[in-house]
Amino acid sequence: MAKSIGLKTAELEKISHLDYFNIALSVDCVIFAYDEKELKVLLIKSDLEEFSGMYSLLGDLVRLDEDLDAASYRILRERTGMEDVFLEQVHTFGSINRHPSGRVVTTAYYSLIDVKHHNLRLNNNELHWHSVKGIKKMAFDHKTILDTCLNRLREQSMEHPVVFNLLPEKFSLRELQELYEAILSVELDRRNFRKKIAIKDWLIDLNQMEEDVPHRPGKLYKLKPEFRKKTNRKKSSENNIVSV
Amino acid sequence: MAKSIGLKTAELEKISHLDYFNIALSVDCVIFAYDEKELKVLLIKSDLEEFSGMYSLLGDLVRLDEDLDAASYRILRERTGMEDVFLEQVHTFGSINRHPSGRVVTTAYYSLIDVKHHNLRLNNNELHWHSVKGIKKMAFDHKTILDTCLNRLREQSMEHPVVFNLLPEKFSLRELQELYEAILSVELDRRNFRKKIAIKDWLIDLNQMEEDVPHRPGKLYKLKPEFRKKTNRKKSSENNIVSV
DNA sequence: TACATAATATGTACTTACAACACATTATTA
DNA sequence: TAATAATGTGTTGTAAGTACATATTATGTA
Secondary structure, three states: OHHHHOOHHHHHHHOOHHHHHHEEEEEEEEEEEEOOOOOEEEEEEEOOOOHHHOOOOOEEOOOOOOOOHHHHHHHHHHHHOOOOOOOEEEEEEOOOOOOOOEEEEEEEEEEEOOOOOOOOOOOOOOOEEEEEHHOOOOOOOOOHHHHHHHHHHHHHHHHHHOOHHHHHOOOHHHHHHHHHHHHHOOOOOOHHHHHHHHOOOOEEEEEEEEEOOOOOOEEEEEEHHHHHHOOOOOOOOOOOOOOO | OOOOOOOOOOHHHHOOOHHHHOEEEEEEEEEEEEOOOEEEEEEEEEHHHOOOOEEOOOOOOOOEEEEEEEEHHHHHHHOOOHHHHEEEEEEEEEOOOOOOOOOOOEEEEEEEOOOOOOOOOOOOOOEEEEHHHHHHOOOOOHHHHHHHHHHHHHHHHHOOOOOOOOOOOOEEEEHHHHHHHHOOOOOOOHHHHHHHHHHHEEEEEEEEEOEEEEEEEEEEEOHHHHHOOOOOOOOOOOOOOOOO
């Protein structure tokens, strides 16, 4: 019996497969996008009888020869054709009975993509964008996973410049505000919103105007390049001290 | 080949064990305590040749019949004798080569315990408290795991009343401030610290005084019972809106 | 061409939190 | 009883958060 993870190779070989190696590991991706002033998530109809008619997240088992993070990137690439996408691990769900076919522990990631991006190609007719607000039930524990990732997105969106991954490169402040309102499910005061964004100093004024809008066009902005990293996961070496 | 996690039972049985069921799943616990004005972590000497002389976190493989969270509670109970302890999942580490003996993906938890608690019994002479500041190298990727958990603790400690799990039931404001200073590695202004704590309204004034201190005794406080939950992990149903 | 419309753009007053900083009080101990 | 060492408290300036109103500009219509 292995009391610590510090297993010698010989010990590891002796461990019963039935005891320890029947747990499968999967990743599930909560792929968010923003379209028609609503936050959307990419779902597929579940192919399990137990969940017939219900939708599930996009996931797959982790392969023996791929990193956990790589597995989630692979799902995203296979399903959407997108590379270099914002993707961040959120939580691992490991209840015994979360999967009806066996013991499957899953690590959830959330991703933010531009629904208008020219590389976006959904690989499957069964894949559809669903308004996050309208989703009640899902297959497995995927509703819990979705809610957990949505909460993470809400937390992150205030602190870090992540939501720009949901927008095209150029956008107006109105579009940005509508996006925040969709994510947070609140209405925001325009003047205070603009002040808060200005303080954060994330944006570059492009000195261009919106076109093809049926009203006075607004200025266009883009995210400063230094914030265009695709993940904001803290490196372990960074000490982010918060002052008391 | 399983394209989605929605595997039918028959499909799942056909999956090659070599491809998918050779990934073992473990949990590792970063058990923090506070003693002699320093933040400590409970470590054990690694029993692997590759890491001889190095220390590692406390962990074990997850059993087929136990929830992921239950596995981390089990480690904690087996190693410290403590029940009802603050424990929270932080991150899952899944690099291919993180474990020299095979593919082991590990989910890290962090725990906060009172080093003076009467139930605390270290089960093993090899278990020792180490000052977090002094730790340079560890076995496996455990230094990275430790740093990640320390960062999480730092974030949480400002927002949520978690650090009280590191203190005895009754404590003075000086002790609390010294604890925050140890966790954050900063010096804090006494007046501003007390003001901030007062605003949070976490504490009850016990109308008791410190004893056996070699100076003017300070007032004793305890945490309000409504904050004495052992985990502050958000339930997925909670919508914590942050206003822009 | 001018007028009504609808959205952009911006500023002020109030309140609340944050940061820097000094002095009186109370046990202890020498 | 005097010196020491820590507790306990308040003010002021600065920065951010919140509530709120008016002028401006392009569009579209009469």
